[in-house]
Amino acid sequence: MKKSLWLVSALCLGSLVLSVSTVDAAATSATTKAKIKFVDGQGDDKVEPTDPGDKTDPGDKTDPKEPVKPIDPGTSTSGPLKFVYIPDVSFGENNLVKTTGNAYYYAQFSQVNGNTERPNFFEVNDSRGGGKGWTVSLSNNGIFKNADGHEIKANLYMNDLNIRSNSDLEERYYPTVTTRLNETVNGNPYMRIESSSVLATADGTQKQGYGSWTVRFGSTGNGIDQKVDGGKTEKRNPAIALEVLPGMKDTASAYTTDLVWEITDSK
Template sequence: MKKILLLLSLVSVWPLTGHAQDVDGKAETEFQANDGTVSPVDPDEGNEVIPIYPPTNGPLSLSYAADLEFGSHKFNGKETTFLAENYTVTQVATNKAKQYPPFVQINDLRGSGAGWTLAVKQNSPLAKENGVEIANSQFKISAISADSPHGMTQKPSTLYSKNVLNNGETVPIITAKDGEGMGTWTIFLGDMASKNPELSVPLKSVKETGRYQTSLTWILQDVL
């Protein structure tokens, strides 16, 4: 007589019942406005860069604002217009340096899509430390483009061009309407060439050689 050997494989299964029974559950998450600070990033690569000034905090914040440097020039007594120099940023992790036109970087992490506006104010005359001023000098600043380092697509749509900035004045640079400008955005103030910010120095307005400076305040706020 032959013996028959049965090989059994055991598989654990949930028992079946005569009627299917369903239980409904739910999945949920909550997003809140980010009220911390956001480090500035390389406009192209999105890697963290060394800030010039500490980033502001809150859900609508500034991470980066490049200083405007117009270089060193010979004293000629003529009316002259100078272009701002391009700016070098340095990545934190790799120490890699890259050059860009002057830019401002903003963050809208409110989660509302309510829009915002960026403006700039000149706080004092262009002057030396000893108080000697360049009378009637003017800046011209334009928002050339707005790009997202993280691939956001709803760009701010209102870019202001050739804004004339005088001492004590505030002028708009760019506005994001409802549904625009959410996330992180780099606002380029130039194109590495002829569209960089301008400084106009009137005829015979430079009385002394030396270094002249002023300060600018960048103002980011809700759309009014």
């Protein structure tokens, strides 16, 4: 009697197990989130200047933005809104071709990675999020002085400013460069650099300015011949012109002047 009861119980259990194993499990899903938040950069990282390219290059807007080493080390600033590179501007050695009236000289092109010519340029980096805007201005007092303290007066002019994004942003986020060319030099329109002359502006109301930007003066494709030392000619950049006013010139040493670059928050 006990044996029969055991068999019945075993068979019932086996039947129950088979019944459970044939039930399909229903498919289910659930969703979770991944999260990241950004804060303004501190600008304490070392950033090398980026190859400014040239607007005449076929791949100017699409070529990779590679770091470069300008022959002129230039100057940089620090902070979340900063200049990565601002240049010295050299007008080279030039023959005194005029002893009366105004004389005009043009800037030497920048050289990077040895002897590769590029347009003169400056570079801005804004690591503050959201496109808060900024303005770049340049000041010059028009006084050049040599090592002996002798002074000459000269007017600095610029034109053909063009901008390149190093951050692959949409064009609606691009800053704008000045188009206010209200002076004429040798028949061409220029802006005269005086006190706080605005070169480029990122509009914070349009979320502009975040990222890395190169502003170029002219193009190597537009170089013009300038008479230099020894009666030779050299290709110069007509986008940066110097109008030297009449007066005594000394050839004993070079004349220099201060270029004061400023970048300010648009707020």
